[in-house]
Amino acid sequence: MVYCKWAATALTLLTVSSVGVEAVPAKYKPDPDPIKLKEKRALAPVTLTIGPATKTIGLTTRFPTLGTASLSLSLSPIPVSSTTKSSTLPVYTLPTTTPIVYTTPGYTTPGGYGGYTTPGTTTTSKTTTRTTTSSTKTSATPTYTPVVGANNTCYNRLKIETLQRTDPDQFNMLLLAWQKVQATPDSDPFSHYQLAGIHGAPFITWQMGPGSYDYTRGYCTHGSALFTTWHRPYLLALEQALFHAAMSIASTFTGTALTQYLAAAGRVRLPYWDWADPTTQSYLPPITMATTVTVIRPDSFGNPVSAVINNPLFAYNFLSASSIAPFGSPFNAHMSTRRYPDGSWNDRSYLASSNMQGGFSSRVTSTYTAFLSGSYNLFSNRIEGVHDGVHGATGGGGNMGYVAYSSFDPLFWLHHCNVDRLTAMFQATQPSLFVTPASAVGTFARPVPPNTIDDQTTDLFPFRRADGSWYKSSHLNPVSTIWSMKYGYPEVPCSYQGKNPADLDTFTTGQVNTLYGKGRTPIPGTVIRDWNVRLLIDQAEIAGGFDIYVYGGTRPSDPYNDPYGKGYIGSLSSMSMGSVDQYKQSRIRFVDVSLNSYLKDYGYYGSDPYKITSYLTQDLYYTIIANGKPCYFQDLYTAKYAVYSRDIYDDGKPDVLPYYSSDYYYHVNVTEKYVGGIKSIDEIQYPFKVDGTREIPWAENTTSIKT
Known part of the structure; x- marks a missing residue:
């Protein structure tokens, strides 16, 4: 895990685009030190984590190149047994009272709700101690109010x-x-x-x-x-x-x-x-x-x-x-x-x-x-x-x-x-x-x-x-x-x-x-092509919060101060946990950003796939902002983007959802020339985590590569 490296000229627009990589070395050579790349290249086969199971496979491609009311209210507490204790979790005593049922127009405030006071605590000799750099805290076993x-x-x-x-x-x-x-x-x-x-x-x-x-x-x-x-x-x-x-x-x-x-x-x-x-x-x-x-x-x-x-x-x-x-x-x-x-x-x-x-x-x-x-x-x-x-x-x-x-x-x-x-x-x-x-x-x-x-x-x-x-x-x-x-x-x-x-x-x-399928074609037997950008990263690679933005057709003149401006299509967002210095647990996060509306706006939706991929190669832009500052794909190991499409069959019936009628088609030719873009199918199907292992974060069908 590393901090994203900030460039000295933070106001310079450094963005991976379909027309090249701006203000970065022409030949990308990622720093292997944080991940010991040379050592890991020698490792084979690769262990994949698939839910609760693991699978070992051989991969031909190793690693990528990288006035207020004064009324009050209380929820009636249910006491914990004072005789039974647990070393990890409190013991709960089942309620013995019949739940109150409210009727109108009359209302009787049930016992325990009149003052909205803090439910009491049953103090026991069993305490837990939290030690920090500045204080030690002790907690007692509380009473409970069920969430109903x-x-x-x-x-x-x-x-x-x-x-x-x-x-x-x-x-x-x-x-x-x-x-x-x-x-x-x-x-x-x-x-x-x-x-x-x-x-x-x-x-x-x-x-x-x-x-x-x-x-x-x-x-x-x-x-x-x-x-x-x-x-x-x-x-x-x-x-x-x-x-x-x-x-x-x-x-x-x-x-x-x-x-x-x-x-x-x-x-x-x-x-x-x-x-x-x-x-x-x-x-x-x-x-x-x-x-x-x-x-x-x-x-x-x-x-x-x-x-x-x-x-x-x-x-x-x-x-x-x-x-x-x-x-x-x-x-x-x-x-x-x-x-x-x-x-x-x-x-x-x-x-x-x-x-x-x-x-x-x-x-x-x-x-x-x-x-x-x-x-x-x-x-x-x-x-x-x-x-x-x-x-x-x-x-x-x-x-x-x-x-x-x-x-x-x-x-x-x-x-x-x-x-x-x-x-x-x-x-x-x-x-x-x-x-x-x-x-x-x-x-x-x-x-x-x-x-x-x-x-x-x-x-x-x-x-x-x-x-x-x-x-x-x-x-x-x-x-x-x-x-x-x-x-x-x-x-x-x-x-x-x-x-x-x-x-x-x-x-x-x-x-x-009715609500979300406005773009459907109500013609029985229609097959449409669904276009997306998949953004992914191991969330543990960057401390704090970060966003990977996708722009199309145009982009803001200053995406670091106006990231949601002209040309914005979508983004992968990862919120800060509590501070900009805190890393998250290692885990591949991904988001699929739909390109359909963008392609419709520019007159390409429904065109020949080769015409669309040619356009996308020249017209998509990507920007990373971490904790309010620019961040760059060449400084990251796990951040990737890929363009894919799938066929969707729609029978046009209002009470039937469409369904995917084809596998994923990853259009590697759109991304392979650019830093952060996938160059092989392994990079998106079996993405790398920061420790060099691979993870399958979603279930894939058989996938085709289109160039």
Whole structure:
């Protein structure tokens, strides 16, 4: 692992393009020292890691050339047995009480929810000690609140623009509830501070007892086959807090307003931001960019009154200097979250919104083709790649660009709610596909040694179910399990409970085609050619965060200051973990950037493949930015790009998805002359990691090489 080497003239445009490599040596000779290239060239055969198995094969090609409401709320804790202890994880005592069911118009605050106080702790003699360079911390075994979401009727989570327009009462209660959760003391596990902190900083336990923890990372499972499943109970935890906060606030209205707002509070669910919706075209929802918002809230007599409050969807304001004291720079110096901030930490959500719109066309196509994936893991990886690009476009040097700090921005939750929605839609349309074993990724509560496997039975720490067991991916399949969590989506609606799964498949498939398949040709028997650039890198090669950008037709005059400008098609984004000095776990990350819309814009889509490849050879440009500075392919060992195409068969039926009808065709002639471009099929099928071993990060069919 090495830092990317910075050139002395950082403002000089150094970009690999189809017309050559600018400002780099004509003959590329990579520095072999960091990877001991000469020694590794002598190694044969090569061991490939394929999920939980390994396979040894011989390869002819060795290595490449390289006014606030004062109401409060509490989630009732469930105590841990005081007599049974565990050396690694706390022992959970099953609940003995019957769950509270809310009804309207009346509402009775259940025991434990009235004050929203911190669940108590059961202190034992068993402690765990964390030693750092500056301090030693001891944790006691806490009590628990299961993550179960709302506990009334199943309601659909709605697109935020739709929610604001069609159900203003629910939207009003959502704003009041989110404001309340954000104002809840940091010590409360269901405060915005602690819920956001599960994802990363301040790297503390969440409702878990003594154990061995990795204090360099959060609980999240980025880069893992569990990426989509882990975030489902995570979202549910915030939804649970919002629901109960809304019910608590609504119960203080009086008269007819009590009935009205209790009913609205009962419908409160997390909304989503559909960044691939052809109507809104990836722009940030306008409500998320407004600094204040007008709400209806109860006065001291329970009467509804209008008030202007700080918009809880715009930013999260930390409660005190001690809240940010554990954070790294620059986040330990700012009391509010920001998107794409300038040097003075002024919010530039308008720029984040513009960045998002720049990659809209490719994002829609990439989202659509993700539904054509032949495995759940491949779908999850593809959606995570699109998801990463959203973080990159909206983060800049702000919260959304860092794994450890992104979840403090309210936009994070709308963004991930959409990821969960797309996951549910895939489950509905591909009910036979789900998580398969793959190499594990270490997290805060699960440091993993080499050759550890993630699968459907892996515990999704730190989330517990109603019976006290840890959530596992297996608990989240089939898709109907979301309805038992009291939510659905317009494309996977609560109204389909009890219906034949085949009917849901038909309905959801039609929604996928309608929303994201705008480029389909509704002619039965049509075969179209799908064009993509695959970008890949071992994420451990560059410290901090980095992006690999693809431009076509033209490019920004200064891509380092305007990376999402003219000509931007798509990118591979890898967020910083917590600082620009931190390396990630070694793992091949890749993203497929669709070229279809770009080729249509320039009149080449549907042309003869040889004409297209000739054009792409001359017209695609690639730029790498690491931690805000230029980085170059010749200084990297694992960064590669390849152009491929596949045939897609479409029978034109609105309730049937197209499918791939050919193998991958890698057009090596487009890239072989350029640094970073693949020169042999091995480089893309069996890419190198930083330690010189190879990894197969996705399932490939038989692949053809086209020149």
